[in-house]
Amino acid sequence: MNIGLIGLGGVGRAFIQLLEMKKEEFGNLRIVFLLNSNSGIIDCDGIELNDVLEYLKENKDLSRYKGGFSKWNLDEVIKASNADCLVELTPTNKETGEPALSYIRCGMEIGLHVVTGNKGPILIDYKGLKQLAKEKGVSLGIGATTGGALPSIAGGEYGLRGSRILGVRGVLNGTTNYILSLMEEEGLDYLEALSMAQREGIAEANPKMDVEGFDTAIKMLIISNTMLNQDITLDEVEIEGITGIGIGDIEEAKMVGKRIKLMGETYYDGDRLKIRVHPKLIDKDSIFYNVMGKNKGVEYITDTLGEVAILGGASNVLGAAASVLRDILNIRRW
Amino acid sequence: MNIGLIGLGGVGRAFIQLLEMKKEEFGNLRIVFLLNSNSGIIDCDGIELNDVLEYLKENKDLSRYKGGFSKWNLDEVIKASNADCLVELTPTNKETGEPALSYIRCGMEIGLHVVTGNKGPILIDYKGLKQLAKEKGVSLGIGATTGGALPSIAGGEYGLRGSRILGVRGVLNGTTNYILSLMEEEGLDYLEALSMAQREGIAEANPKMDVEGFDTAIKMLIISNTMLNQDITLDEVEIEGITGIGIGDIEEAKMVGKRIKLMGETYYDGDRLKIRVHPKLIDKDSIFYNVMGKNKGVEYITDTLGEVAILGGASNVLGAAASVLRDILNIRRW
Structure with a gap:
């Protein structure tokens, strides 16, 4: 399988590292083009990954790499390569989905399978x-958008096939779960825990997406739309984040043997499927x-099949890259 | 897809019920033959499931059902039908794997996919x-052998693809877990809990396979051989059951915030993969x-991908039947 990779941020670079690391096992997965925002390289025989990883340590601009170019047009790059799968890992825009949305469409139009870790385009369309994908007879892998290494979609899709899903529960945002854990374990108040998580590089400088529940909502939305074949939009999701949770709430929960977690819940209200994200008291036997x-x-x-839970998964860029690889291999399987 | 079903015990009948229940969704899955130990029916247009379920409520012998026959030979039945998938749910024999092993081989030789819930043949060969299966270009589904509804293999196979499995842990026997839970929650001693589980139909009259750890060992063996591509045999597994666990042990564990569970563990000891089953103290944060x-x-x-756990799944014959359906649908997918 010949892969074209667009986007060389943390996960993109980890994906290259992963293929290099696993080259003995998956040597027939070649990267035939690499693109970042304003430069790229193509090599139909497969790019030498070790060389390019070395180069990327010091440089972002691929145009000075052997055979590199500056401006590019994805359509032309794909046609000049022999790629049959596009891995799309460009920065996320949750309002427009762009430019990722156009890249994904372009890849599919030409007949490539697409695997993305980008929530924007999945959220938008x-x-x-x-x-x-159906029209073009290609596959779309989106596992990395809903919890990275956690096989929330691959495990669910194959592990629950033939059953009807009646509801979904999820603790899907590592940052808020980390903050709530810190509050409980270290006795910190919300802002102290947040700033500790920021110092440790776990929470972002602007933590709004995580702490206000949007990230969880988006993941629940993608999981629910995918697994339950729905078309719910983000504005239909009821969202409450953890910014209102104080150390008092945590301690009160602890006293009755419970914990507070930012929980996403998809459930039927009569015939209508609803999604809700809110801080929830979790029983100690949950x-x-x-x-x-x-x-x-x-x-x-x-x-x-009853209630089936999938828990864990590495919370790092290598885990996210491994999620992309999982989708590629599952697509290649059939 | 045309299915031939052999074995009309609890799971076999639940499988027919499941297909009847889901006929609107999976109407293109037809049962074209049904066999039990000394009778059978064939209908290449698909057996009327409701009728046969009604009949089976009162009768075990299919030879008096319309078009039924008594003696049969699987090879001839398959050739007289248009089956492309054999569902094998006959009683388990863990010493020889027979007659299931011959049935599975026969189905594959003729070119049928096979899905089985039978640990015997998987254990033996x-x-x-x-x-x-590889030689004949067919698939072998064995999900129902390792925890019924729990997608231990389907979830693992697709959910972890591309990663290397370094170890497996499992609480895979419902009966022993139920007994240990009763001991903790009701303060019962081992024999009291066992006999309560027997009265409730959860433990068998002869509970040896469960309580002495063999069932867990077999499931761990199948999971490990499948997922880690090994060829370990049952006599290489170190097995200790729960018969030596007294209420004192349970209470001692409870006092330090722990629980005892019958745990299967697959791990590397140097280069060599080992499997061990034993009652283990489980921390409360596990x-x-x-x-x-x-x-x-x-x-x-x-x-x-880090550590990924799959928990739950209905512990009943419908759940086991749904596991068989899952394997069939995952096979049909590609």
Whole structure:
């Protein structure tokens, strides 16, 4: 399989490292082009990954790499290469999905499978992308958008096939779970825990997406739309983050043997499927009770297979890259 | 897809019920023959499931059903039908694997995919069956052998693809987990808890396979041989059951905030993979701590995806039947 990779941020570079690390096992996965915002390289025989990783340590601009170029047009790059799978890992824009949305469409139009770790385009037009994939007879892998290494979608899709999903529960945001764990374990107030998480590089300088619940909402939305074949939009999701949680709430929960977690819940209200994200009291006998720190988990409630939970997964860029590889290999399988 | 079903015990009948229940969704899955130990029916247009379920409520002998026959030979039945998938759910024999082993081989030889819930043949000759499947270009689904509804193999196979599995942990036997939970929650001694589980139909009259750890050992063996591509045999597994656990041990564990669970562990000892089953003290922050009652769980330790646990799944014959359906649908997918 010949892979074209667009986007050389943390996960993109980790993906190259991963392929280099696993080259004996997956040597038939070649990267035939690499693109970042304003430069790129193509090599139909497969780019020498070790060389390019060395180069990327010191440089961002690929145009000075052997055979590199500056401006590019994705359509032309794909046609000049022999890629059959596009890995799209450009920065996320949750309002427009661009430029990732156009890249994904372009890849599919030409007949490439696409694997993305980008929530933006999936949020904006998952239905359209699925439709396009179907028309073109290609696959769309989105596992890395919903919890990185956690096989929330791959595990659910194959592990629950044939059952009807009646509901979903998820602790899907590592940052807020880490902050809440710090509050409980270290006795810190919210702002202290947040700033500690920021100092440790776990929370972002602007933590809004995480702490106000949007990241969880987006993941729940993608999981629910994918697994339950729905077309719910973000503005239909009821969202409450953790910014209102004080150390008093944490201690009160602890006193009755419970914990507070930022929980996403997808459930039927009559015939209508709803999604809600809110800080929830978790009983000590819940399987989510021990999902601590940066850990994540999702639980599916089904008609015939019972309740099945998938927990864990490495919370780092290598884990996210391994999630991309998983999608590629599952696509290649059939 | 045309299915031939052999074996009409609890799971076999639940499988027919499941297909009847889901006929609107999976109407293109037809059962074209049904066989039990000394009778059978064939209908290449698809057997009317409701009728046969009604009949089976009162009768075991299919030879008096319309078009039924008594003696049969699987090879001839398959050739007289248009089956492309054999579902093998006959009684388990863990010493010889027979007659299931011959049935599975026969199905594959003729070119049928095979899905089985039978541990016997997988235990005796998984390697040979995999080899035969490969030669014949067919698939072998064995998900129902390792925890019923729990997607221990499907979730692991697709959810962890591309990672290297470094170890496996599992609480895979519902009966022993139920007994240990009863001991803790009701303060019962081992024999009291066992006999309560027997009265409730959870433990068998002869509970040896469960309480002495063999069932867990077999499931760990199948999971490990499948997922880690090994060829370990049952006599290489170190097995200790729960018969030596008294209420004192349970209470001692409780006092230090722990629980005892019958745990299977697959791990590398140097270069060599080992499997061990034993009652283990589980910390209260372990994800297995809250796997209580008949619940099951498996955790994979991987190189790139971190630690991923799959927990839950309905512990009943419908769940086991749904596991068979899952394998069929995953096979049909590609």
